[in-house]
Amino acid sequence: MTLLRPTLLALACLLALPAHGDDLPSLGDASSAIVSPEQEHDLGRAWLAMLRSQVKQLPDAQLKDFVETSVYRLAETSQVQDRRLEFVIIDSKELNAFAAPGGIVGVNGGLFLGAQTEGEYAGVLAHELAHLSQRHFARGLEAQQRMQLPLMAALLAGVVMAAAGAGDAGMATIFGSQAAAIQNQRGFSRQNEAEADRIGILNLEKAGYDPRNMPNMFERLARQYQFDGKPPEFLLTHPVTESRIADTRNRAEQSPKGGKEDSTLYQLMRARVQLMYEETPGLAAKRFRAQLDENPGNDVARYGLAIAQTKTGQLNEARENLRPLLVKAPNDLTYNLAEVDLDITNNRLADAQQRVDRLLTLYPDSYPLNQTRIDLLLKQGRTADAEKGLDALLKSRPEDPDVWYMVAETRGQNGNIIGLHQARAEYFALVGDFQQAQQQLDFAKRRAGDNFPLASRIDARQKEMMEQERRVKEMMR
Numbered sequence: 161m162t163l164l165r166p167t168l169l170a171l172a173c174l175l176a177l178p179a180h181g182d183d184l185p186s187l188g189d190a191s192s193a194i195v196s197p198e199q200e201h202d203l204g205r206a207w208l209a210m211l212r213s214q215v216k217q218l219p220d221a222q223l224k225d226f227v228e229t230s231v232y233r234l235a236e237t238s239q240v241q242d243r244r245l246e247f248v249i250i251d252s253k254e255l256n257a258f259a260a261p262g263g264i265v266g267v268n269g270g271l272f273l274g275a276q277t278e279g280e281y282a283g284v285l286a287h288e289l290a291h292l293s294q295r296h297f298a299r300g301l302e303a304q305q306r307m308q309l310p311l312m313a314a315l316l317a318g319v320v321m322a323a324a325g326a327g328d329a330g331m332a333t334i335f336g337s338q339a340a341a342i343q344n345q346r347g348f349s350r351q352n353e354a355e356a357d358r359i360g361i362l363n364l365e366k367a368g369y370d371p372r373n374m375p376n377m378f379e380r381l382a383r384q385y386q387f388d389g390k391p392p393e394f395l396l397t398h399p400v401t402e403s404r405i406a407d408t409r410n411r412a413e414q415s416p417k418g419g420k421e422d423s424t425l426y427q428l429m430r431a432r433v434q435l436m437y438e439e440t441p442g443l444a445a446k447r448f449r450a451q452l453d454e455n456p457g458n459d460v461a462r463y464g465l466a467i468a469q470t471k472t473g474q475l476n477e478a479r480e481n482l483r484p485l486l487v488k489a490p491n492d493l494t495y496n497l498a499e500v501d502l503d504i505t506n507n508r509l510a511d512a513q514q515r516v517d518r519l520l521t522l523y524p525d526s527y528p529l530n531q532t533r534i535d536l537l538l539k540q541g542r543t544a545d546a547e548k549g550l551d552a553l554l555k556s557r558p559e560d561p562d563v564w565y566m567v568a569e570t571r572g573q574n575g576n577i578i579g580l581h582q583a584r585a586e587y588f589a590l591v592g593d594f595q596q597a598q599q600q601l602d603f604a605k606r607r608a609g610d611n612f613p614l615a616s617r618i619d620a621r622q623k624e625m626m627e628q629e630r631r632v633k634e635m636m637r
Contacts, residue, residue, distance in 0.1 A: 197242050204262015206632040208246055209592030211266070212561060216251040218269050218436070219562045221528040222497065224249055226429045227267050230278075231285055237366035238289045239359065246559060253437050255381075259288035272433040274381070278426035279373030279419075283364060287374070290359035291352070353399075354407065361411050370419030375409040424460065428494050431464035441471035459485055467498055475506050493523055500532055504539055512536055527557065534566070543574040561590040578607045582618065585625070594629040598622060 218224075228247055235243050245263040250256075255274035258266045265288065275281035357374065364371040378400045431448070438444035445468035451461035462481050469478035479502060485495045496519055503512035516533050523529050530553055537546040550567045557563045568583035581604035588597035601622045608615040 200261040204264045208264050213592040218249045218251045221531040225527045234367050238363045257284050259292050269433050272430045277422040279369050279421040280377040282369050283374035286360035286363045287356045290356035357408050365415045371412040371415050378405045427460040441468045444468040470502050546570050547574050578604045
């Protein structure tokens with residue numbers, strides 16, 4: 161799908177309404193008359209498909225599960241009313257996160273590199289959820305009632321460009337052609353950013369975090385990139401000024417101390433991301449080894465070293481490093497999954513299966529654990545069992561393109577060719593390629609032949625996708 165022209169984003173310069181004081185805005189019928197929550201939801205899903213088609217994503221199941229769980233936990237204590245959230249984790253070292261209308265939450269891998277504690281990470285996402293809860297998008301449209309859904313699409317296209325790493329080029333075009341309108345938007349944007357900070361700080365405290373984490377991160381980023389000619393995308397879209405830091409600091413200091421600042425699990429996920437973005441696993445192993453030499457009790461460094469050693473083929477050394485972690489925390493899912501991965505790499509499939517079976521009694525609904533179980537079944541050639549496991553996983557993750565991609569591959573290996581084409585169609589629809597999706601359903605329908613009930617179901621799904629594509633094109637016109 162072709163990116164919408166960045167110059168269209170200039171039309172969105174009047175999209176924000178200023179908020180005053182600490183009062184929460186009125187989110188009544190006026191905003192909903194311009195764009196309803198359901199319209200935001202539909203547009204958000206269309207935009208997400210467009211984004212997925214343009215950017216590389218991180219398919220790491222443990223990282224995805226952490227992001228989803230942590231954001232849902234923040235959403236539970238937030239003012240977000242529609243909690244039909246969808247997530248995208250972008251494969252980029254750039255520090256950034258964003259929220260789009262319709263409950264779309266995006267996180268760059270670089271956020272884990274830049275946020276040194278879970279509290280800092282939560283502060284960023286609490287801010288983004290505040291943009292959703294306050295419906296800044298719809299309220300902006302309320303200010304300009306003549307602007308319709310195509311303008312919404314234009315705004316979202318700008319977010320796509322930023323997420324895809326084209327933010328600088330897109331913004332340069334906008335600045336060159338719509339300087340005056342941009343200046344108006346800047347003033348309104350500062351109001352929305354301040355409001356999102358205020359609401360985010362309140363949400364952090366409600367969710368059990370120390371709200372001081374938000375100004376802490378702002379201060380550190382301001383120092384870190386003070387003289388940097390190209391700051392991270394997060395600072396381009398969320399400028400950190402002295403007044404903003406002072407305001408968030410003053411508000412956070414009004415809260416009692418003692419909230420959560422960090423967790424071992426967050427640091428373990430951070431170690432996984434650090435390994436992903438290291439030049440080679442060997443270099444990552446050296447860095448984790450240096451941290452461990454400096455502090456032999458650093459369990460996170462030991463974990464990072466173990467998974468790096470598994471990737472470099474140092475399997476005995478990896479096992480030695482995992483052993484004390486598992487002795488200390490025998491039921492920890494992250495450590496056990498590292499041991500399972502080590503056993504699979506070492507072709508000790510029976511040991512891996514025994515460990516997975518035990519973990520399933522403790523964590524039967526764990527997405528990364530069930531994903532690992534399916535990977536193990538495929539390694540053992542048990543494709544029929546793997547297909548059943550994936551069908552069960554789809555019940556909890558029906559909108560996950562990574563799962564549909566694996567369903568297609570597994571059905572193909574299992575000889576279920578009609579199912580393969582159906583799964584590919586769902587995958588392509590989720591990543592915005594409706595032409596390929598329709599083609600796959602055509603293949604499935606041909607193979608269905610005289611099986612009238614199956615052909616009818618495929619035909620019905622094809623019509624649904626055609627309607628979905630029509631609505632997407634209508635919104636993006």
